Amino acid sequence: MRIVVTAKYVPDINTERGFRDRRVVRDAGEGTLNELDENAVEAALRLVEAERESGRLGPDDGEVVVVTMAGPDGDVALRKAFQLGVDRGIRVSDDTLAGSDYFGTAAVLAAAVRKLGEEAPVDLVVTGMAALDGLGSVVPTLLGAELGLPTLNLAKKVELAPAEDSDPSTGSGRVLTITREIDDVTERLSGPLPAVLSVTDTANQPRFPGFKLIMAARSKEIEVWSPADLGLDPAVAGTAGARTETLSAAPRPERAEPEIVTDKGEGGVALADFLIRNDLV
């Protein structure tokens, strides 16, 4: 059972976020592992742990590899993933990758998954539901399309069941079933492994890093791959491959000072009055 988790390095939502030269500011110290990718890491770890507990995997079998496409600061995200217990961390980096759009990102991540697949079969790719900087929620779908794999998106519940003829050493023969609640629809979908899975923040509660893992994460090696290592056509990623281009980015004007009323028995009337006065009813 070998699982690849894709994880993004994003500006912390608790800090002042912004743009510089039409690019998102990703200064070190203010970036983190996309919080929603912690749910992806958690889902992957639990699937491997469950397979071990069931005896379908040996106690030392199974691997969770995290891949990120980011500049060197992105190591922050990988270190955090190590603290949670992932086995391997890979950063795909190159100046030419800057400015990638959704398709470029998906193409790069797909190429990394393929390269990992050349070493040994990859049974599952797990992603978060959205990157908290752009909130696109489309990379998982595109990753599935690039890899030509069944894609099960936005799971709030994940079940993995072996088929009769499954080979215990790999994921083949296993069937993934998810429950998702999107918009006003509840669906159950299933598909055979290998597959792409995205999980929501309600799928699980990410674990807290253990002391031993925190210590070990400091010295763990991060593998850095270039687009050339992936055999990637430079024309598909970065600004060269992007089908959209940011023309401008400007901070919104600050909201005017709010009008604050302390309720002394007339607070509700004041609220109604504000709405009516401003033609909002």
Next chain:
Amino acid sequence: MTNRTVLVLLDPATEVRTSVLELLTIARGLGRVEAVALEAPTVEVLAQLGAYGVETVHQAEPARGGASVTGDERHLPAVVAAGLAAAVRLTDADVVLLPTSFAAKEAAALAAHDLGAGLVIDAAALRDQDGRIVAGKRVFAGSWDTECLVTSDVAVVTVRANSAVAQPAGTAVEPVTEGFAVEVAPSPVTLLSRAVKTDTSGRPPLDQAAVVVAGGRGTDGDFGPVEDLADALGAAVGASRDAAFEGWWDTYVGQTGVTVAPRVYIGAGISGAPHHRGGMQASQVIIAVNSDPEAPIFEICDFAVVGQLADVLPQAAAEIRKRKA
């Protein structure tokens, strides 16, 4: 205006949601408007589309390996995407517009992948620039405005609700429905079940409402006052994630819940955590009712009452009903 063709997704085709009317309004400003449906539109739907200037409804007849794709399967993103991509090829359309729902984002991504089109998610405005599409987006919890140019021939764009005021066309037209065959690629994914939540509250859907009243942990489980004010305003009701996790309400507003950008958002007993703000900060007017004068939501609001929500909301509701009468 250019001679651009703009396709608008109509899914389901049994009703025209407010968000679709907004899309049609935006689409008319960009070119000739046509709709794509995955099932037969009803007579009422056609009349509404006509009023909004839709000349043609392209009704996809999806089939997989010779067998017609029917029922719930028609709404699967892969099937919707196949319909959209085929419609673009059929009509030589330049722009595809969809609402910003999770299902539509998935369909938009697949269609754009298939077409080699540029993809913009959650646009708040669209304009023409020398024959190309420029999309305006509000990002980082509504704190920055960005504009992005689609450089490919075809643009697939999801548009957030309340980006435009729905406006019928100057002159109504009579839309014609034209069926077209769509071959859907075989899929290893099986749809085991699909259930659509039926809403009997009579309130507008949260993601499309012009006014939203949301309750948080401060309600302590009693959403009565929240519902009361919502009904006085004809508003939708939402919650914070914490309130939803407590089981007090089923849909929550926020980065991972429903993203809303209504004309008016009223948060009661909600502290205004960054995750919550990310899903509502782009609202036009923000009002807070909170007993804690230091609550972070006060930093982003236009009007606030410091007080007990159980006192303030019913009084506001009663006052609005009185003044409206």
